[in-house]
Amino acid sequence: MSRLSFKEIRGTEDILPEKIGVWRRMENAAREVFDLYCYEELRTPILEETGLFISGVGETSDIVTKQMFSLADRKGRSLTLRPEGTAPIIRAYLKHRIYKNPIAKIFYMGPFFRSERPQAGRERQFHQIGAEAIGCDNPSMDAEVISLLIHLLNKFGITGGRLELNSVGCSLCQGPYKEKLREYFAGEETPLCPDCQRRLNKNPLRVLDCKRPECQSLIVDAPPLPDYLCNSCSEHFQKVQAILKSLSISYHLHPYLVRGLDYYTRTAFEITHPALGSQNAVAAGGRFDNLVEKMGGELTPAVGFALGMERIILIQEKEKVTAPLETRLSVYLAPQGKEAFQEMVNLLKELRQNGIKSELDYEGKRLKNQLRLANKLNAQYVAILGEEELRRKTITLKNMDTGKQEELPIDLSDCLNFISKVLHLIPPHI
Ligand code: ATP
Numbered sequence: 001m002s003r004l005s006f007k008e009i010r011g012t013e014d015i016l017p018e019k020i021g022v023w024r025r026m027e028n029a030a031r032e033v034f035d036l037y038c039y040e041e042l043r044t045p046i047l048e049e050t051g052l053f054i055s056g057v058g059e060t061s062d063i064v065t066k067q068m069f070s071l072a073d074r075k076g077r078s079l080t081l082r083p084e085g086t087a088p089i090i091r092a093y094l095k096h097r098i099y100k101n102p103i104a105k106i107f108y109m110g111p112f113f114r115s116e117r118p119q120a121g122r123e124r125q126f127h128q129i130g131a132e133a134i135g136c137d138n139p140s141m142d143a144e145v146i147s148l149l150i151h152l153l154n155k156f157g158i159t160g161g162r163l164e165l166n167s168v169g170c171s172l173c174q175g176p177y178k179e180k181l182r183e184y185f186a187g188e189e190t191p192l193c194p195d196c197q198r199r200l201n202k203n204p205l206r207v208l209d210c211k212r213p214e215c216q217s218l219i220v221d222a223p224p225l226p227d228y229l230c231n232s233c234s235e236h237f238q239k240v241q242a243i244l245k246s247l248s249i250s251y252h253l254h255p256y257l258v259r260g261l262d263y264y265t266r267t268a269f270e271i272t273h274p275a276l277g278s279q280n281a282v283a284a285g286g287r288f289d290n291l292v293e294k295m296g297g298e299l300t301p302a303v304g305f306a307l308g309m310e311r312i313i314l315i316q317e318k319e320k321v322t323a324p325l326e327t328r329l330s331v332y333l334a335p336q337g338k339e340a341f342q343e344m345v346n347l348l349k350e351l352r353q354n355g356i357k358s359e360l361d362y363e364g365k366r367l368k369n370q371l372r373l374a375n376k377l378n379a380q381y382v383a384i385l386g387e388e389e390l391r392r393k394t395i396t397l398k399n400m401d402t403g404k405q406e407e408l409p410i411d412l413s414d415c416l417n418f419i420s421k422v423l424h425l426i427p428p429h430i
């Protein structure tokens with residue numbers, strides 16, 4: 001065989017069949033939870049015009065300044081692999097006039113792309129599940145979105161996260177606060193990192209998001225953002241907290257929490273988890289009351305979140321969360337010899353057509369090896385058809401959990417009835 005000369009691109013990953021169940025279970029569980037909260041799925045394209053993200057995510061954001069994978073089409077127009085989900089959702093919301101509904105509740109899931117330095121929990125192609133509630137400025141909706149996010153995490157078997165909460169205010173409160181921040185950092189002797197010195201001019205709020213130790217040590221004593229909220233932002237923030245309390249959702253106020261995207265207003269939140277190392281945020285979100293208008297629509301308040309699926313899986317692995325299997329293999333068919341094999345091909349078809357997940361040994365293995373494989377596949381039952389059974393026109397059905405064996409007639413419909421009954425597919429009746 002020739003040597004393999006192509007590798008996957010750094011920061012991207014093949015998801016192999018043995019891992020795919022974990023992903024599918026997460027996606028299915030998410031769909032179930034979203035349905036409970038009346039959210040509907042919207043799938044937007046992977047490729048968008050670059051301008052969408054520049055205006056939607058913001059010129060001073062890390063995403064736009066250094067993380068976009070952009071390419072030119074044949075006419076020289078700049079396209080970008082979507083780095084985040086909110087701007088495309090709002091684009092679609094406006095194009096398809098989804099705003100006809102008073103409140104649009106939308107969820108999405110799929111791959112996103114950012115040119116970052118790959119490390120555990122930080123990929124260049126990663127996957128997010130996200131939700132946006134568009135058209136509602138009630139603080140209850142902020143709380144509902146947070147409680148939906150926590151419900152999702154619990155459904156994925158994750159507890160022990162920490163909800164960090166802040167309000168970043170609106171343009172009215174941000175103006176004076178940004179000035180205060182500039183004054184504060186200018187008065188400090190130790191300089192900010194070169195990136196932050198640029199940020200200080202363009203958008204000083206970005207400085208608060210810097211992870212570098214030299215900047216962090218200055219940030220901890222910076223003026224706290226909530227002290228500068230205008231009356232209506234302050235009232236909104238108080239109400240969000242009161243509703244969270246009444247829902248028994250505990251949170252930690254984090255006065256320097258800002259989101260990495262420029263469009264956030266008022267509520268900002270992040271969920272961190274101790275099982276994650278330095279990339280400790282598993283999900284983040286907040287309110288973005290100006291984005292719809294900025295993208296050409298009417299002034300429309302909105303709130304949402306996104307969680308990182310790879311980081312969920314990291315936590316599940318670290319915490320040894322065993323989510324229930326999607327559908328267990330019901331029957332593994334173990335024929336001995338050609339005649340038995342032929343019988344079982346028919347039974348296999350019958351079982352599958354009746355919705356019973358089944359598999360057959362196509363390789364003529366010995367019984368011992370068939371049982372070993374059935375065990376590995378976590379089969380509930382093994383149906384054995386050997387010489388003895390053929391002679392007696394029966395099949396032996398072995399319960400792999402209890403080891404108990406039963407003999408049943410080889411007749412296809414009798415056999416199917418029996419298996420359906422032991423699998424509780426036919427409800428017991430008097
Ligand atoms: P971080 O501070 O970790 O870079 P972020 O603020 O850039 O996160 P968001 O844009 O808010 O992240 O995305 C929401 C979630 O998506 C994050 O909390 C994280 O779980 C996940 N995420 C973001 N970027 C990546 C990435 N490059 N690889 C894997 N997951 C990611």
Ligand code: MG
Nearest residue numbers: 062114116260
């Ligand atoms: Mg980031």
